[in-house]
Amino acid sequence: MTEISDWIYRISRYRLIGSKCVECGEVAYPPRLTCYKCGGKMADYQLPRRGKILYYTVVKSLPERYNRYGAYPVAIVELEDGTRIFGLLTDVDNPEKGMEVEAVLRKLYTYGEHGKIIYGVKFRPVLG
Amino acid sequence: MGRPVIVGVGYTKVGEYWDKDVFQLAYTAIKNLMDEYGVDDVDALYVGNALAGYYDRQLALASHVADALSLYDTAVSTFSSGGASSAQAIYNAVLGVASGQFKSVIVGGVEKMSEELPAKVVRGTSLVENSFLVDYNGLTSFSLQALIAQMYMEEFGLKREDLSLLPVLEHENSSKSKHSQFRNRISIEMVLNAPPVAEPLTIFDVSAPGDGAAFIAVMDEDYARKNGFKYVKILGMGSASQPANPLERASPYMFEATSRALEKALSGAGITIEDVNHLEIYNPTSIAGLLVLDSLGLCKRGESAKLVGDGYFSLEGRAPVNTFGGAKARGDPKGAVTAYQFVEAFLQHMNMAGDNQIGDVKYSLIHSMVGFDISSYVFILGGG
Ligand SMILES: [Zn+2]
Numbered sequence: 001m002t003e004i005s006d007w008i009y010r011i012s013r014y015r016l017i018g019s020k021c022v023e024c025g026e027v028a029y030p031p032r033l034t035c036y037k038c039g040g041k042m043a044d045y046q047l048p049r050r051g052k053i054l055y056y057t058v059v060k061s062l063p064e065r066y067n068r069y070g071a072y073p074v075a076i077v078e079l080e081d082g083t084r085i086f087g088l089l090t091d092v093d094n095p096e097k098g099m100e101v102e103a104v105l106r107k108l109y110t111y112g113e114h115g116k117i118i119y120g121v122k123f124r125p126v127l128g
Numbered sequence: 129m130g131r132p133v134i135v136g137v138g139y140t141k142v143g144e145y146w147d148k149d150v151f152q153l154a155y156t157a158i159k160n161l162m163d164e165y166g167v168d169d170v171d172a173l174y175v176g177n178a179l180a181g182y183y184d185r186q187l188a189l190a191s192h193v194a195d196a197l198s199l200y201d202t203a204v205s206t207f208s209s210g211g212a213s214s215a216q217a218i219y220n221a222v223l224g225v226a227s228g229q230f231k232s233v234i235v236g237g238v239e240k241m242s243e244e245l246p247a248k249v250v251r252g253t254s255l256v257e258n259s260f261l262v263d264y265n266g267l268t269s270f271s272l273q274a275l276i277a278q279m280y281m282e283e284f285g286l287k288r289e290d291l292s293l294l295p296v297l298e299h300e301n302s303s304k305s306k307h308s309q310f311r312n313r314i315s316i317e318m319v320l321n322a323p324p325v326a327e328p329l330t331i332f333d334v335s336a337p338g339d340g341a342a343f344i345a346v347m348d349e350d351y352a353r354k355n356g357f358k359y360v361k362i363l364g365m366g367s368a369s370q371p372a373n374p375l376e377r378a379s380p381y382m383f384e385a386t387s388r389a390l391e392k393a394l395s396g397a398g399i400t401i402e403d404v405n406h407l408e409i410y411n412p413t414s415i416a417g418l419l420v421l422d423s424l425g426l427c428k429r430g431e432s433a434k435l436v437g438d439g440y441f442s443l444e445g446r447a448p449v450n451t452f453g454g455a456k457a458r459g460d461p462k463g464a465v466t467a468y469q470f471v472e473a474f475l476q477h478m479n480m481a482g483d484n485q486i487g488d489v490k491y492s493l494i495h496s497m498v499g500f501d502i503s504s505y506v507f508i509l510g511g512g
Contacts, residue, residue, distance in 0.1 A: 009260065028376060030260040036371045057274040059266065061325035061334075063251035066266040074267050074326075076275050076375070084375050086275070088266050108266065120264065 003116055012044075013120045016103050018083070020045035029085045049103040050126065051079035056095045065109045077101060077123055090122040100126040130348035132225040133359035134509070136165025137471040139342035142309040142459030144242040148339075150180050150189070151196045154238040157341035158197060161234065165357070167345045171230040172203040174221045176213030176237030177463035182252045183244055193238070203230070208463070210256035211410055211455070213237050214342070215466035215496030215505040221346050222362055222507075231351040236343030236467035249337045253412075253462065256499040258372040270334050270413065273500060274326035276374050277415035280381040281328070284430030288328050292319035293436040294417045295332050295456050301443060302453025304483035307468075309338045309459030319414075333414040338459035342467035344474065360477040363399075363491070364508040366392025372502045383423040385504035386495060390424060397508035399491055401425050404508070406476055406486060407441070407449040408469035409495040412460055420495055421449070448486045451476060466496040466505070473509050 011017060018029030023040030032042050056075035059066070066072070073089040089095055090106055101123040108120045138161025140153055148156075154175070161167060175190035186192055190206040203224075207216040214237030221235035241249055254268040262272055277291065296316055302308040314332055322330035352359050368388035374380035394400060401424055411417030421432035421441070435441060441449035452458045452472045455465055473492040475481040490510060497504040 013264075028373075030258065030373075036376045055275050055278045057271055057278070057326040057328075058324075059268060059271045059326050060323070061250055061268065061270055061331075062247055063254055063263070063266070063268050064245075064247040065251065067247040072266065074265070074271055074275070076279075086261060086265055086267055086272070086373075086375070108264070118264075 003112065006118055014105055016047045016049060016121050018045050018047050019043060027081070027083045029083065047083055047085070048080040051077045051101060051123070053089070053095055053097055053099045053101060054078050054084065055097065056089065065111050068109070075123065088122040089124070091124040102126050130225045130228050130231070132222045132346050132362045133349045133352050134344050134362065134470065134474050135347050135352050135357035135359045136161050136167055136345040137343070137474050138162070138164065139307060139468065139471050140340050141307045142338045142340040142461055142468070145240070145339045146242070150177070150185060150238055150240040151193065153240060153339060153341040154193045155196055157236065157238070157343045158234060161343050161345055165345060167232065167234065169232045170199055170202050170234050172205075172221065172224055172233040173199055174205050174207065174217040174233060174235040176207045176215070176217040176467065178208060178210050178213050178239060179241060179252050179462060181208065182255070185240070185243070209498045209503070210253065211412060211460065211462050211465050212496045212498040212503065212505060213463040213466075218344070218346070218466065218470065218507070219365060219367060219505055222365060225346055225348050231348050233346045234343055235346055236341065237464035238341035239461035239463040240339050241337035241461060242339050257502070261373055268326070269499065270329055271326035272374070273413045273415050274329045276380050276500070277328055280415065280419070280430070283381070286430070286433060288320060289316050290433040290437070291328065291333060291414045291418070292316040293433055294411070294414050295319055297436060297442060298450050298454045298457040301451055301484060302457030305452040305458065306482070308453045308457055310336070310453070310457045329413060329415070335412045335455040335460035338461045340459060340461035340464050340468070342464045342471050344467060344470050358478065360474055360509050361511040362507060363510050364393040364396025365506065366390065366396065367503065367505045368392070369503040370501065372499065374500060381419055382429070383419045383501040383504070385501045386420055386497060386506065387423040387425070389504040389506040393506040393508050397491070397510070399508065404491045404493045405447050406451070406473065406489045406492040407447055407495070408451070408454070408472055408492065409449060410455060410465060410469070410497055412455050416500065419501070443484065443486055451481065451484050451486060466494065469494045469496070477509065
């Protein structure tokens, strides 16, 4: 992802804004240009920030840019409106299925000659 | 209208070539093909390659492969879509011959993966998935598939051991093959106890980086016959796509692109899946392999692992699959991998498969896909 592409999608990425079909109401994240169900037009849609872990795994074969700090957990999270999305987990040593999580803005990685910092959403356990 | 047939193959052993680059590998495979089979008229050269651009090595690869071989009176095209790069090249080469534009095409792929560090390879091979979904989010091809594997196992009540059946079969086939990268036999326990890449998948569930080049000569049947070539026919082919995000699919573990491509290929060939008795499928992971087999319509969804366990897909079984080890054991040089599948089908039909020879091969099915069944390709070969 180049710096410009990252900048273009910053609002959606920082605020967890997906898209919703104006024809059939299907919700998607990452946002889409057309609806995968009916081909309809998509409009911005604010996803709920809370949900629960459905499945998780720990990435141990690390990709470039995410290989600075060792293995890390990723999950399929079901948000409060029923939308299921893929996401990184944070602030959690032992993830569990069914664990309540909430979206927080975090640094994801740095890249490039100028050490540009890329931010985005991760999910952490709901406190208390 | 031309009728496309395969008259020859050229390929290197899959492995790590520290002393050969992408051009030397392509040269070796193409030169072997031309010399061994006497192919000297080449209307087009189509080349699949996944990573040379990503590795800062070379863009517009096909032009430079043609230049390396001093083949200047040819139409060239480069195809770059991960493990389906050479599937796309072959798909279009077949169209070129079928249209009558070309009488003789050399088509295949080349990949040099061992030039870069593992993290670069992991990212490079994951970038065929939607990059917002996977690359940006710290997911990888393997961890995405690990999550879907959990859902699949839960839905159909499969055990971790059921995932291991296909890699064990593939390594068994590979142990007898001269051009395969990993020729060690493995056991269900070894897969289970190997280091994880993302649970439940271990290193024995997933393909490893490999270098290699494989090319085939596709000709018009009349032209091939007149020039005295022996050949295998390409009887049908099809391709289709589905959403890249598995969570946007009717079911996250349904390979609908594969089933639609299959339907088109079978109807083109005028046969049914029951007529097929040899398969070379593309499965960079054990879970992807089961999902491909599930989508062929040979069994109910979730039951392909049982068929593998019953020996249905073994070398001596009803429909042998990945007879030289597939991506898992023969090796997975991405841009060349479908071309290797064609090479292997050709060897089977010509009775040249050595210790891996299966008896009485009638129709072969070759399957390829971009990522986790985002776009898929199915070819039917037969009538040698
Ligand atoms: Zn819609």
